[in-house]
Every structure is written in structure tokens, then in C-alpha cells.
């Protein structure tokens with residue numbers, strides 16, 4: 001915002017190096033400073049789910065859609081699903097079904113009862129993205145920094161400090177492997193190490209420095225040129241300058257009666273050829289989203305970015321409300337997706353610092369250190385006071401009071417069902433506190449077993465699944481030496 005403390009500005013080469021002393025000065029021209037946000041995606045998702053639950057929705061975790069239910073008229077009326085924790089299957093009936101399974105959205109095409117050739121989901125072109133985490137002392141960067149890779153491959157690269165660690169990435173490569181288990185391969189590590197060692201030559205980073213990693217699939221939409229319902233500039237750059245210039249030339253000629261309508265149509269069809277995304281590199285494919293309804297009524301919302309999620313929800317909800325009125329005569333209350341406060345965010349957004357200071361103070365009053373209270377307040381926001389009520393029975397065996405409150409809250413109020421849920425998707429400890437796992441994974445499993453009523457065999461299975469997830473994240477299958485452990 002021009003003129004405000006958030007305005008973008010540029011800095012000289014020297015200023016860049018003052019801010020990022022480890023950065024290579026080779027070919028460095030200068031830099032730009034702009035406002036951006038680091039987001040905890042797993043917490044954002046869980047807080048949205050908690051809010052939906054508060055508002056009357058019914059939530060189910062570890063439940064996989066495996067088929068669609070249709071009525072006699074061929075309309076979708078629900079899903080056949082499988083509980084992945086005990087392999088039982090059952091049906092869920094609904095007026096409307098919306099498929100928001102990201103890169104996995106085309107699964108629904110397998111189950112269309114009407115016409116085998118009809119597509120529910122747009123054609124996706126998923127790309128794999130990898131992030132690597134090292135200890136902060138191995139790559140001490142004072143602030144998130146975004147730069148080109150220095151490899152002349154047209155790609156960008158970032159380093160982000162977080163919770164005493166630094167993570168960097170990403171890769172962006174077309175993906176055709178096993179959709180359920182995309183994983184970090186040797187070539188991903190080689191590429192990212194090459195970039196980080198080019199940009200931070202003093203770091204001498206090797207695979208043995210990597211404490212944790214994750215790989216994800218981006219739900220990119222092929223041929224999204226005309227269906228980017230979010231509009232905006234996400235597709236800019238996809239039409240080559242040459243074909244754009246050729247089109248303008250023909251249109252001008254047409255207006256001057258120097259070209260026929262057929263000439264213009266030919267130019268447009270040539271433009272579409274240039275537009276086809278098959279020829280684009282993965283990083284050039286649109287990050288736009290699409291909202292479609294198939295003839296059997298299934299709605300599919302796919303593509304997009306986390307950044308756009310409220311905008312995508314606004315479009316989807318408008319469509320859903322319209323269908324509910326038209327088909328079912330139900331006037332569902334409107335929700336303002338732009339402004340809806342999600343769970344943990346129920347406070348005045350212009351008063352964040354004071355609010356956090358309050359939650360830290362009550363954490364300290366409940367017996368936590370300042371740092372522990374701060375961790376909880378940052379993680380749980382306006383739910384912190386609720387989290388603190390779980391102090392009442394004192395610490396669980398082998399866990400600090402803070403960890404106990406966080407785990408008990410999460411078990412009771414965040415549908416935590418497995419240790420991986422807790423250590424990866426509720427707390428991110430698996431990614432950003434790898435050095436603590438050896439010490440507290442067993443106490444976490446013990447406490448979960450007590451709350452969820454697991455017998456010894458379930459406990460052993462859950463511990464084995466956790467150990468496998470830790471080994472994968474630490475790239476045990478690629479490393480020769482075990483991950484270094486940095487004391488806190």
C-alpha cells in the first residue's frame with residue numbers, strides 16, 4: 001500500500017547483503033522488499049474445519065470417498081465411503097456433493113453412472129513440489145527471502161526461517177507417479193542442494209543436513225486458459241508475444257476492411273494452439289481455479305492456491321445456494337467467506353499484539369514459561385483459554401504441561417486420531433522439531449492410547465506408522481548417515 005509502512009520498496013546490493021549476509025554476491029544487482037505472509041497450511045485447514053463444525057457441519061476424518069451414489073434420475077445423491085482406520089464402508093446421503101479433493105479430483109470420473117465419457121473434473125496437470133528443512137544454524141537467514149535459482153532455469157527459490165529451523169524450496173516438476181504417496185526423490189534433493197549451495201556457497205549443504213522434508217502435489221489445471229473463474233492475471237504470459245501481435249495485426253486489418261472474418265478466425269485458432277499448456281514448463285502452468293457442475297449434479301472445485309481459498313469458497317457457495325433454492329427450495333443462510341473468522345481467530349484483527357499478550361499472560365498464570373505460553377498462543381489463538389483448561393489433571397507421563405494441554409485439547413477438540421495427525425498435521429513437530437521426537441513420541445502414543453482406548457497391538461501399529469512417517473520425512477531411504485540431532 002503506497003505511502004504506508006507496508007509499501008514495497010527496493011534496496012541496493014549492499015543493503016541486501018546486510019540483511020542476508022550469507023547470500024552470494026555473484027551477479028547480485030539489488031533487491032525488493034514486500035509484504036508477504038508465512039502460513040501454517042495444516043493449522044489453517046484444521047481451524048476452518050473446526051469453524052465449520054461450530055456452524056453445524058458434520059466432520060469426518062480418515063474417511064475416503066470410494067464411489068458415488070446416484071438416484072433413478074441419474075443425479076448424485078451422496079457418496080459411498082470407507083473408514084480408513086477400520087476398513088468399514090458406508091454411505092453418506094446429501095442433497096449436493098462438492099468434490100474438493102485437489103490434485104486427486106479426477107477420482108470422481110471413475111464413478112460416473114451416466115456416461116463413461118463425461119468428465120466431472122477438469123484435466124489436471126499435477127506438479128510435485130518439495131521442501132527441505134535444516135537447522136537454523138546451518139542456514140542462518142534473518143528473514144524469508146525469495147530469489148531466482150541462479151541456474152538460468154526460469155525458476156524461483158526461497159529460504160524461510162521458522163521455529164529455529166530454515167526451510168527452502170521448492171521443486172516444480174510434472175508428476176505421473178503414485179498419487180497417494182508422492183515422495184522426495186534423490187533428484188529433488190540434488191536440485192535443491194545445487195541451488196542452495198549456489199546462492200549460499202558458505203553453507204556447504206549436504207543431504208545429511210536435512211532434518212525433515214515434505215513433498216506435495218499442486219492441483220494445476222491443464223487448458224485453464226478460458227475457465228479461470230477467479231479471473232485475475234494468473235494466466236498472463238501464456239499467449240506468446242508473437243501470436244498476440246499477429247492477432248492484433250489481423251484484427252486491425254479486419255477493421256480496415258483489409259482482412260476477412262475467416263482470417264480473424266484463423267488467427268484466433270492459431271492463438272489457441274500457442275495457448276495449449278502442453279508446451280509450457282510446469283512453473284508456467286496457470287495457478288487459476290475452476291468451478292464446474294457435471295450433468296449428474298456433482299460440483300467440482302479445483303486448482304487455485306491457498307491464497308485464493310476464500311475467493312474460491314465465495315464462488316462455490318454462491319453456486320451451492322443457487323442450486324439449493326432452484327432444486328430444493330431451500331434458502332440457506334449466506335456466509336461471508338471473505339470475512340468469516342475461523343476457529344482460533346475470533347478477535348479483533350487490528351489488535352493482534354495486545355490479544356496475544358493477553359493469551360500469553362493467562363498461559364503463564366496457568367503454570368507455563370513465557371516461551372511455552374507464547375508457543376501455545378501462537379498455535380491456538382483465541383482457543384488458548386480453552387486449551388489451558390486441560391491443565392487440570394496435570395502433566396501426562398513423559399510430557400511437559402504444555403505438551404499435555406496441547407495434546408489433550410487436540411485429541412478432544414481437533415479430531416486427532418493418529419500420532420501422525422498430531423505430530424505432523426496439528427503441531428508440525430515432525431517437520432520443525434525433529435530432534436524432540438525420539439523423546440516424546442512414546443509418551444504421545446501412550447496418552448493417545450489411554451484416551452482412545454487402544455490395546456497393545458493398536459499401539460504397536462500406530463507407533464510403527466509414526467516411525468515410518470518420521471523415517472520418510474528424514475529421508476532415511478536416501479541417506480547414508482542418520483539425521484544430525486541438534487540439542488535445543
Ligand SMILES: Cc1cc2nc3c(=O)[nH]c(=O)nc-3n(C[C@H](O)[C@H](O)[C@H](O)COP(=O)(O)OP(=O)(O)OC[C@H]3O[C@@H](n4cnc5c(N)ncnc54)[C@H](O)[C@@H]3O)c2cc1C
Pocket residue numbers: 063064065066100101102103104107128129130131170215216217218219301302303304305306307308
Ligand atoms: C509444494 C507446494 C507449494 C505450494 N505453495 C503455495 C503457496 O506458496 N501459496 C499458495 O497459495 N498455494 C501454494 N500451493 C498450493 C496449495 O497447496 C493448493 O492449491 C491447495 O492445497 C489446494 O487445496 P485443496 O483443498 O483444493 O486441495 P488439497 O489441499 O490437496 O486437499 C485435498 C484433500 O482431499 C483429500 N482427498 C483426496 N481424495 C479423496 C477421496 N477420495 N476421499 C476423501 N478425501 C480425499 C486429500 O486427502 C486432501 O486432504 C502449493 C502446493 C504445493 C504442493
